[in-house]
Amino acid sequence: MQSKSLLAVVAVAAACISSSASAHSPLDKGRAGDLAQLVEQSNLVFIGTAEKIAYRNARGDKGEGVIPYTIVTYRVGQVLRGKAPGKEITMRLVGGPDGRGRFLSVSGVPVIQKGDQDLLFVANTKDASCPLVFCEYGRFRILNEQVFDTHGSPVRAILKSTVLSRGLPPKPFQTVQFPTPRFDELMKNPEVAEQLKSQKISVEDARRRYEAGAPKYLEFTEEFPAAEKGSDAGTEGPPTAGTGTGSSGPGAPVAQVETTPTVPAGPLPLSEFVAVTKRLAAASKRKPAEVRSVDPAAVIVAAKISLTVPKQLAAPAPPPMAPGSAEEYKAFEQNGYDPVIRK
């Protein structure tokens, strides 16, 4: 009885989880958030710690500036699927600092820092932008033996094989740090060179002061100013519901709630996440391909993005208009698409 009940709950839960694609996720977001799909499409799944981080610039296509890349070397811990190339694996992701005070962030590509402990679903290290399955979806973060998604939201449950993560990232995941540019590199930034010129100080004097005064690293923070939201629009609060006319009346205003079932507070223990992943890996019929490290010293060829002509597709014919609709549509158009039409 209990297992039947649980199955019923899960069936409802699964039905309530939408399947769609957000701006940076693959076609089927349900697929991207599906652990079974992550496992199936991965050639290597492992838990590792980012031990070495390097930043290098790729040359873009003609007319493009440099495209910074992050080269990360993980010490491989537990392997859950496939075979690691050794005790370490080196991978490359688009984005990072250019070493001269400028940074590239690409939507949908995770930022990995030295010391990060992650559970990674690796597809192909030869990918020009991101080696992970569905990129950001193929990385889970680990803190205190608990699992978070790539953006630091606690993973709360795995319903069937769909990962549910919710909520704000813990403090350690809200900041990332990059090395302060070396003086000589910073001077190659035209904006800085202009400042040096305007301050009328010698290069050597600037170097001495820079090396004494510059912060050791540049810290970026994901800001969640929820507490500040009340300060920018006067008095704010929930909508007040007045008295309706006739038999109608507004119900109590409700905040945004999710229609997926209640899930635990999370985060999910790593051991449970690993157990589910291993079970899914054991069930996979596809043999994972070999995964190799990239050469950290190799010339980076940035992803090519060719300019393309669009293809216009015909819209399905709208349903026939109800009698009298033409007059209303005409009045609506003449009223500047304002639905309040003075008769």
Place this chain on the structure above:
Amino acid sequence: MGILDMHNQTEKSAMKMKIFATLAACCAILGVPELASAYSYKSCLGHAIKFGSSTQTMNASTVSFPSGYWETGIRDTVNKFNRNPSNFRYTISMDSGGVGRNNGQNEVWGGTGSILSGAPAIAYQYWTCYWFFGDHVHMDEVDVIFDYGTPWQWTADTVKSSLIRYTGSLRAIQTTGAHELGHGLILNHVNTEYNIMGNDFEHIHVNGSTATAYTGEDAADGSIFLYGARSPAWEDVAVVHWKYSGASGEYSDHTKTVIYNNAGAVLPTIDVNGETGYRVNRGQTVRAEFTYENNGANTQTGIQVGYYISTNDLITTFDRKIGSAVFSLSRDNVFTTTVNLVIPNDLSPNTNYWLGVIIDDNGAIRESVESNNATYTPIHVN
């Protein structure tokens, strides 16, 4: 480990109880409310990363957006994004030269190739942060690239019937474009409420045959936080038939609003011209759900909201009014709520109608955008 992988047996039991308590309502309002207020941005050295100027030119490729349909579409996308209460505005310029990343220009184009693991669009964001006898932090460039390759199929217009989630199969350049333009403001993804920085193609205003992209309350709030409010104040209230339904990673998921019976159960559904309609009886009291937003600068009080029955999906004051309510709305949250309404006894049986809502139906608020003041949910009178 069972099929439901949870923390431990105690929590599993508690979880089961909670779910069973609400099982009857299936996908109705069930879960625990999340943190509602939402927008998020990036800072470096304690300074928000933002453009030095609140007006930025976005150069659109004439190859990817040739004159006519596509150029009109991308211009419209930028114009729709600009319909927000902040000082920030993109101006659009058609660029017949080459486009590229990190070339000192904000650009938008469509491409094919190894863009990003099958993503429909991406934003390359370049910014500056360094210390040189003071902190220097600013946004430099955003390049928005749509994937014009398989499997994506785009529409650049506002025809509802083209769109996925309605009767078509195409994805709107305009909603995804608004999302990516939000990244240009360094607005991050948001997964805690209905908003454009979540699942963008389910963040859209619909009335009649037109589906319109818009920035929405949360991005409006974030843009004012970063760039200040424009003068004169931009006021805009809106109502949509979409609502928050949960999250996938850091993206909010959205679903259409529904109609409940007066006991709170979702009414039986039926297809009405390709959209989900709700079966109602004449004389039945129903709870009509819609989402109300204040996308403008200032709190609005005493907003008159009217509820209508229409014989088509275009809701205007030409339609028959069946109820009203008064709301106050502030720009600090998105509100999804229900209103009790009685289905008139004289409607024709076995007939489709549209239950409509018009916010500010007395036209009392001087708004910058009036076209987003009405929407509908299809119904079928048994």
